[in-house]
Amino acid sequence: MWLINSSIGRKVVMSVTGIALILFLTFHCAMNIVALFSGKAYNMICELLGANWYAIVATLGLAALAVIHIVFAFILTAQNRTARGQERYAVTDKPAKVEWASQNMLVLGIIILLGLFLHLFNFWYNMMFAEIMGFTAGHLPSDGFAFIIDTFGNPVFAVLYVIWLVAIWFHLTHGFWSAMQTLGVSGKIWFNRWRVIGFIYVTLLMLGFLVVVLAFAFKCAPSLCCYAS
């Protein structure tokens, strides 16, 4: 099948899964913003998702997207290195006008993956997994608001999350327009427009996550004023 066997097919798979993951992040960010204003409303959403069958199906779909995206990233990187052969080591000058992020997509991807494991442990494990397995990790599995307060109230986690978000920002700003290029955006004008659109979109998205981390790290989220645990 060309999607797996050809180089362009594999790039299409990376682009489509990457864009689907950005759509998930958009939903996730919107949900997190609610926590800034009301812990009760945030926990209502957590309860609605919980460990219901539709949330479990969505999680499995999301995991499949992430695994495909990561496996293809390794295949494409290995393939590019083989194609370049010894040249990779012979050339020491950095090519002009090549972004730092574009040369380090795999490294950024690995930092993001490590951060994701930490994040899934802090939230998914203590919430969805705890509900499925029937244990509680300090708070009720549906009390996402309490887990947010605990996680970002710890300065070590707050700093690690900020580093993680910066790495995701670099990865996505390059990934977005690279995906558009693979999926056929052509012509200098549209190419530049998509680059700007992608940059603004991804920056707003990551600022959305950052605001939540900082608001709870510095205990200044409006929702904290009327929260009693």
Ligand code: HEM
């Ligand atoms: C302010 C930052 C963030 C907060 C407060 C937050 C909060 C949460 C919470 C509460 C859950 C558990 C949901 C549940 O199991 O019911 C969760 C799951 C998850 N988060 Fe985040 N998150 C943040 C940032 C991110 C970022 C930047 C990413 C991606 C790179 C991410 C990826 C995920 C994934 C993949 C899951 C598992 C989703 C699922 O079970 O379907 N999160 N997050």
